[in-house]
Amino acid sequence: MSPVHYVALSVILFVIGAVGVLVRRNAIVVFMCIELMLNACNLAFVAFARMRGNLDGQVIAFFVMVVAAAEVVVGLAILMAVYRARRSASVDDANLLKY
Amino acid sequence: MTTLTGRALADAVHAQALTTVPATGALKLSWLLLAFPLFGAVVLLVGGRRTNRWGHLLGVAMPVAAFVYGAIAYFTLLGDTNREQDRHLYTYILVGRFQANVNLLIDPLSICFILLITGVGSLIIIYSVGYMAHDPARRKFFGYMNLFIASMLLLVLADNYLVLYVGWEGVGLASYLLIGFWQDRNSAAVAAKKAFVVNRVGDAGLTLAIFLMFSAFGTVSFTGVFHQVPSGGSGVATALGFLLLLGACGKSAQVPLQSWLLDAMEGPTPVSALIHAATMVTAGVYLLVRSNPILAVAPDARIGVAVVGTVTLLFGGIIASAKDDIKKSLAGSTMSQIGYMTLGAGLGPEGYVFAIALLLAHGFYKAGLFLGSGSVIHAMDDEQDMRRYGGLYRVMPATYVTFGLAYLAIIGIPPFSGFFTKDPIIEGDFTQHGTGGWILGICALLGAGITAFYMTRMMLMTWYGKRRWEAEAHPHESPAVMVWPMIILAIGSVGAGAFLIINDRLQNFLAPVVGVPPVSHGFVTPAGIVALVLALAAVGLAWLMYGRIPVAAVAPQGNPLVTAARKDLYGDAFNESVLMRPGQWLTRLSVYFDNRGVDGLVNTTAALIGGTSGRWRRLQNGFVRSYALSMLAGGVVLVALLLAVRL
Numbered sequence: 001m002s003p004v005h006y007v008a009l010s011v012i013l014f015v016i017g018a019v020g021v022l023v024r025r026n027a028i029v030v031f032m033c034i035e036l037m038l039n040a041c042n043l044a045f046v047a048f049a050r051m052r053g054n055l056d057g058q059v060i061a062f063f064v065m066v067v068a069a070a071e072v073v074v075g076l077a078i079l080m081a082v083y084r085a086r087r088s089a090s091v092d093d094a095n096l097l098k099y
Numbered sequence: 100m101t102t103l104t105g106r107a108l109a110d111a112v113h114a115q116a117l118t119t120v121p122a123t124g125a126l127k128l129s130w131l132l133l134a135f136p137l138f139g140a141v142v143l144l145v146g147g148r149r150t151n152r153w154g155h156l157l158g159v160a161m162p163v164a165a166f167v168y169g170a171i172a173y174f175t176l177l178g179d180t181n182r183e184q185d186r187h188l189y190t191y192i193l194v195g196r197f198q199a200n201v202n203l204l205i206d207p208l209s210i211c212f213i214l215l216i217t218g219v220g221s222l223i224i225i226y227s228v229g230y231m232a233h234d235p236a237r238r239k240f241f242g243y244m245n246l247f248i249a250s251m252l253l254l255v256l257a258d259n260y261l262v263l264y265v266g267w268e269g270v271g272l273a274s275y276l277l278i279g280f281w282q283d284r285n286s287a288a289v290a291a292k293k294a295f296v297v298n299r300v301g302d303a304g305l306t307l308a309i310f311l312m313f314s315a316f317g318t319v320s321f322t323g324v325f326h327q328v329p330s331g332g333s334g335v336a337t338a339l340g341f342l343l344l345l346g347a348c349g350k351s352a353q354v355p356l357q358s359w360l361l362d363a364m365e366g367p368t369p370v371s372a373l374i375h376a377a378t379m380v381t382a383g384v385y386l387l388v389r390s391n392p393i394l395a396v397a398p399d400a401r402i403g404v405a406v407v408g409t410v411t412l413l414f415g416g417i418i419a420s421a422k423d424d425i426k427k428s429l430a431g432s433t434m435s436q437i438g439y440m441t442l443g444a445g446l447g448p449e450g451y452v453f454a455i456a457l458l459l460a461h462g463f464y465k466a467g468l469f470l471g472s473g474s475v476i477h478a479m480d481d482e483q484d485m486r487r488y489g490g491l492y493r494v495m496p497a498t499y500v501t502f503g504l505a506y507l508a509i510i511g512i513p514p515f516s517g518f519f520t521k522d523p524i525i526e527g528d529f530t531q532h533g534t535g536g537w538i539l540g541i542c543a544l545l546g547a548g549i550t551a552f553y554m555t556r557m558m559l560m561t562w563y564g565k566r567r568w569e570a571e572a573h574p575h576e577s578p579a580v581m582v583w584p585m586i587i588l589a590i591g592s593v594g595a596g597a598f599l600i601i602n603d604r605l606q607n608f609l610a611p612v613v614g615v616p617p618v619s620h621g622f623v624t625p626a627g628i629v630a631l632v633l634a635l636a637a638v639g640l641a642w643l644m645y646g647r648i649p650v651a652a653v654a655p656q657g658n659p660l661v662t663a664a665r666k667d668l669y670g671d672a673f674n675e676s677v678l679m680r681p682g683q684w685l686t687r688l689s690v691y692f693d694n695r696g697v698d699g700l701v702n703t704t705a706a707l708i709g710g711t712s713g714r715w716r717r718l719q720n721g722f723v724r725s726y727a728l729s730m731l732a733g734g735v736v737l738v739a740l741l742l743a744v745r746l
Contacts, residue, residue: 018731021724021727022724022727022728022731023724025724030723030724091722091723091724092722092724094723095720095721095722095723096721097721098719098720098721099716099717099719099720099721
């Protein structure tokens with residue numbers, strides 16, 4: 001298994017995540033898709049670190065995890081608040097802020 | 100520096116450069132001349148209703164006091180060897196090397212005007228006490244009259260053009276207020292506005308002349324300008340001459356700025372008398388005669404002055420011959436007479452002194468005629484149409500006699516004042532070089548005939564013939580307060596000319612200011628005899644038309660010239676079509692350009708930006724997923740660009 005396969009897997013995961021964000025309406029699913037994209041990036045970082053033989057990519061992967069954890073905390077809180085106010089977890093229903 | 104032509108140089112030698120000495124003795128108090136009427140004006144106009152009861156008494160007392168002081172100043176000046184005295188009051192403007200002082204110049208020319216303004220002005224104001232007795236705003240009227248006299252005195256007392264301009268504008272303001280005195284009448288309000296606007300056109304000429312003096316000579320004082328103008332080049336002198344002529348045209352109602360004078364008859368009759376005899380219209384003649392050192396080196400401008408005067412004297416006479424309104428006919432007559440004065444000023448040293456002599460004599464007889472017409476109008480319940488008069492001489496004998504004496508004076512019957520003062524100007528035309536002088540002279544002779552015609556017509560229509568009064572008219576002689584001023588003015592009309600001209604009295608008196616006429620004429624000149632014969636013929640013609648046959652109560656059709664003259668020789672139509680309408684078109688064009696051009700450009704740009712941003716705003720649709728798509732698209736584009744650059 002060469003590191004290139006890991007990169008290819010990372011691209012596939014990222015695309016799945018991106019398409020999920022674009023096509024799904026449920027905010028929870030969108031959220032999970034974002035996590036999927038972040039982890040695809042992590043995989044790519046680790047794979048490149050392995051390819052280049054230094055630790056930079058691995059360190060950044062940890063940073064991404066920390067940011068993702070913080071993001072989940074804030075994002076789920078917003079999601080809860082929106083759901084309480086509008087009785088819906090659909091991202092298309094929360095469209096008041098517009099032109 | 101340009102060289103002067105031979106004739107101009109010869110004139111320049113004649114011209115007297117003004118040199119003054121500080122005033123001494125009684126002349127140190129010359130500020131009193133301004134203070135009296137100004138005090139009257141301020142008290143009456145600021146004091147309001149409290150002064151209603153005694154306001155007219157103060158209004159009379161102040162000009163009379165100024166006249167008394169003027170007489171004292173005159174005799175002081177007579178007893179003094181140095182007759183050009185300057186009274187420094189204060190420094191008006193001091194900027195760098197430029198200085199304008201408020202100085203009062205007492206010299207033979209200004210003292211003539213002071214006596215005329217305060218003397219005739221006082222008589223007119225005394226007369227107004229009777230004439231305006233029943234007017235609710237009488238106090239205000241006297242306030243304005245005092246303001247008028249004060250402004251006119253400042254105008255003639257100034258020793259530089261800047262202060263003269265202050266007086267000049269003051270006269271314009273006072274005339275506006277007085278012409279529009281009965282402002283509840285629309286016609287009076289319009290006439291006042293017209294007088295003001297037309298005067299502004301002339302004022303522009305004087306303003307530009309002052310600017311030019313400042314830029315060319317660095318000074319606006321009479322002394323400074325008159326000393327420098329002979330060496331300043333003929334171009335500057337000619338320009339100054341024409342600009343001053345424009346200014347004089349406005350104030351003195353000369354063609355082409357004559358149109359306001361006829362409408363100015365909307366004011367109360369004493370105002371007309373004051374405007375026509377003592378103040379206002381004489382200001383232009385004063386300006387020209389005062390500026391004689393400038394005219395001396397600007398022969399072209401002097402020809403312009405003479406031509407304007409000649410055209411106006413015919414113009415005014417023709418209008419006066421056709422008008423049925425007694426005041427409008429007299430207004431035309433004033434235009435014509437001022438035309439003679441302007442013509443006199445245009446003749447140069449030969450004419451200045453006679454222009455002033457005619458001005459002084461005219462002050463008496465025209466004031467007499469106006470006060471007489473006012474007396475008639477007063478008696479006939481404000482009827483001004485001469486076709487409604489007739490046979491009044493039995494009812495108003497005092498007015499009739501004074502009016503008649505003024506009539507004899509204006510048409511130039513010897514030995515009344517018009518004969519002595521007008522004929523030298525006509526004679527002076529013929530002594531000018533070339534055919535131009537003959538043309539001017541023949542026109543002036545014709546004018547003398549026209550004068551006799553319209554004045555005789557006025558006499559016959561007003562005083563003789565059948566009574567054509569309205570049924571309810573009960574004419575009566577005016578009260579003594581109105582009759583006495585007319586009597587004094589009639590005495591002036593009879594004697595002023597002889598007093599001024601015999602023994603060259605005025606000529607010798609004014610010699611330090613305007614020089615001496617190079618040629619001396621006798622009293623009986625060929626031109627004078629022709630003028631007299633023409634005048635008598637015109638009297639006969641007028642009698643044939645208005646005396647022998649009864650005057651029609653309704654004005655007949657008349658020939659085209661009469662129709663034109665009734666419409667002021669289309670002066671208003673000319674102004675309207677040549678100045679007003681193109682002006683309106685210009686403003687309309689400017690407004691259109693502003694709305695469509697300037698505003699259009701700005702508004703189009705704004706609308707373009709607004710519209711575009713309105714479209715772009717739709718991208719902000721509130722759907723998170725479309726934002727995510729655009730972010731993705733942006734990311735893809737960025738990556739693609741990075742790859743493209745790398746490769």
